[in-house]
Amino acid sequence: FVLNKWRKEPALDHIPTQQFPDGDNSRARYLTDLRYLLELGYRRYNKVGKAFKITIPIGGYAVKYRVILPKDHLEEIKHLSNDVFSWQLASRIIFAQDYTGAPDRGKWSGKALRVGIHQNLGDITTQLDQRIVEYFSSHLSQQKGSVDALNMMSFFIPTITYVTNALLVDSRLSSDPEWLRQTANFAVNRYGAADDVRKWPPYLANIVAPFIPSVRRLRAQREYVMEKMKPIYEELKASGQLRVDDKKLRRKGTFGYEWLWGGTPDDVTLRDFSDTMMRTMIAAIHTTAKTISVALIDLLTNPEMVEALKNEAQEAVSPDHASVNLDKLIKLDCFLKESQRLSPVFLFTMNRIVTQDYEFKCSGLRLPKGTMVTGPAAAIATDPDVFRDPGTFDGHRYYRMREEAKDSASSLVLGMSTIDSLGFGLGNQACPGRFLAVNNLKLMIARLLTGWELSLESRGREYKGPRPVMAYNDFSVVPPSEYNLRLRKL
Ligand code: HEM
Structure with missing residues (x-):
């Protein structure tokens, strides 16, 4: 064999x-x-x-x-x-899926997500902002001068899990602590189960897999998602929305499950639909949490950037603090692009x-x-033939590049995939959630910069040293856990 x-x-x-x-x-x-x-x-x-x-x-x-x-x-x-x-x-x-039983990708799901996000991006952004404000208000100290110190991944994974869930599924699930816990865990479990399976040679992996604890957990989670999605699926099916001829109308909705539904084939099964929701969460949560953790380390080890981005954020947040004008966050976009360039998630x-x-x-x-x-x-x-001094972190690099090449400036924004900027992939199978991810990142950082004074902490003391080089495990970045985010409420 x-x-x-x-x-x-x-x-x-x-x-x-x-x-x-x-x-x-x-x-x-x-x-x-x-x-x-x-x-x-x-x-x-x-x-x-x-x-x-x-x-x-x-x-x-x-x-x-x-x-x-x-x-x-x-x-x-x-x-x-x-x-x-x-x-x-x-x-x-x-992801060794044939062994772990992790959900497969539905052929229609990428396009449904991309089109759904494109058609609803305005509403999505408003909702994201409201949820971020709500989450930060209830999980960070609100008293002026009070200080929090947080492990970034431990803080941002639940933040993004909550925000993403509030957007994708309605409060039936997004207010359920067990659902939030499970969705935050999917991605870790999918990587863990694949790693555990790979410790065995392929000819044994199939026999051993059902007994590996991480594989058992992943399979149980897949069933759990299907059970929880069942009422939503049945409700959508009964609504007859798939019979609406105008595809644009089909894809309009308040929640992600509605606009995803608009892009499904008419005979989509409960298994396929719930797997798609699970895969979307897996794809969304840890990628965004890693990106913001790395970006904040990049930002706070470049103090001159903090001032520039803070001023820009103050201009972008409305006087009543009710909304953020993302079009004004150009320097932040360029900064995040540089952070992604030097330490991409993959x-x-x-x-x-x-x-x-x-x-x-x-x-x-x-x-x-x-x-x-x-x-x-x-x-x-x-x-070095593409980027001058490529090993140096230069928070204004893309800002200058956009100024220098005004005609092609639009191809240099964070969400745009090009051959020199492959952080979100490229072409028709590139990340379908990237514009949502980009807006989420900008909103979280703008809200943090305008509400708190931010610094880094290492071993209980303020860290003022150089930008650390980010480590990778296999092909994925590991934000260094020794740096905590310190926030002093303004
Ligand atoms: C900063 C955060 C993110 C990064 C760096 C990222 C990156 C990527 C990359 C590199 C791919 C593969 C593309 C290719 O190989 O050409 C991908 C696929 C995908 N992404 Fe993202 N992504 C992020 C956030 C999101 C979000 C927020 C969502 C959903 C709302 C999402 C949904 C997906 C989906 C559904 C796929 C296809 C994967 C599959 O079906 O298995 N991503 N992403």
């Missing part, structure tokens, strides 16, 4: 392998130093138009290599359909599995069916 499995591995001998030059290619090295490996391969191969591959030394993956594509190859595949370069299949492998994005043999038009490179490809997001973002 093992030999058979090996033989089925797509033949990739024509693509060079990048390894760590000192010969330590262990699992531990891969998990902690992947950024370096990708940068080496990017400079050596991608920069001269060649693809390279890296071994994935983690058991349980159904593929052995990741093929990292140069920019022109990524441009070629960015609009190819999910049926040819499939994110759905890639995520099945990355080292690579555009993970896809090729579903048929494919030959690139731009180079003639052949990829056999079943190959996993990806785009070197972090390496491109630190390429």
Whole structure:
């Protein structure tokens, strides 16, 4: 069986392998130093138009290599359909879904989410702001001069869980503490279950999986979501909204489940609908929490930026504090873009599995069916031919770039994906929730900057040192937990 499995591995001998030059290619090295490996391969191969591959030394993956594509190859595949370069299949492998039982991606869900967010973004932003204010008011000290010190991920995960839930599902669920606890846990469990499964060789993983505690929890959570979504699903089905011919009207709604519903196929099942809700939460919560935690560390280790962003935020918040004009938060947008450039949540994005043999038009490179490809997001973002002094954090970098290139300034905003800015992926399978994420991030930071004096704390003392380099576990950033956010109420 093992030999058979090996033989089925797509033949990739024509693509060079990048390894760590000192010969330590262990699992531990891969998990902690992947950024370096990708940068080496990017400079050596991608920069001269060649693809390279890296071994994935983690058991349980159904593929052995990741093929990292140069920019022109990524441009070629960015609009190819999910049926040819499939994110759905890639995520099945990355999260060892066949073993863990994590929910699969519905074919319609990305588009439904993207269109729903696009059509409702104004209302979404108003709701987000109200929920953020509400959450901060009830979870942070309100007395002038009082001080809170918070572990960022421990604070922002529940904040974003609450805010996202209040937007996606109505108060039946968003006011239920058990639902909030479970939704905050999905993402951790999905990664944890995949890691636990991969400790076993693939031929044993299927037998062992049902006994692994994290897998059992994930499977139980999936059933829990379905049970909780059932009344909502039945209500939506009975409402006959899917029979409304005008697609625009179908996708209008106060809550995410309504506009998502508008984009579902007519025969969507309860399983598919509840899996989509679960996957949306998984995709939304930890990514946004990591991004804001990293950004606040970047901000508070660059004191000159704090003043600039605070002044801008004060201009953007209305005199009665009732609303925030996001169009005025240009410097904040540029700052967040720089933070994402240097410490993206994912080292690579555009993970896809090729579903048929494919030959690139731009180079003639052949990829056999079943190959996993990806785009070197972090390496491109630190390429000196693209960014001057790329290793330095420069909070005004994108502001200057936008001033210098007025015609293309719109492509430099945080939510826009381009080949040099792959933090949210690229093309028709790029993150469908990114404009919501961007507005959420800006609102949270603007509200924090105008309501509190912010600083960093390390080991109980104010931290005034340099910006720390962010660590990665496998391909995902780990905001350093030794820095707490200190807030003094203004
Ligand atoms: C700063 C926060 C976020 C980051 C950095 C991020 C990043 C990404 C990336 C890189 C992808 C894969 C795209 C590709 O490979 O081309 C993705 C997919 C996705 N994102 Fe986001 N995202 C964020 C927030 C959100 C939010 C708030 C939502 C929902 C409201 C969301 C929903 C999704 C969904 C549904 C997918 C497709 C994944 C799937 O179906 O498995 N994301 N995101």
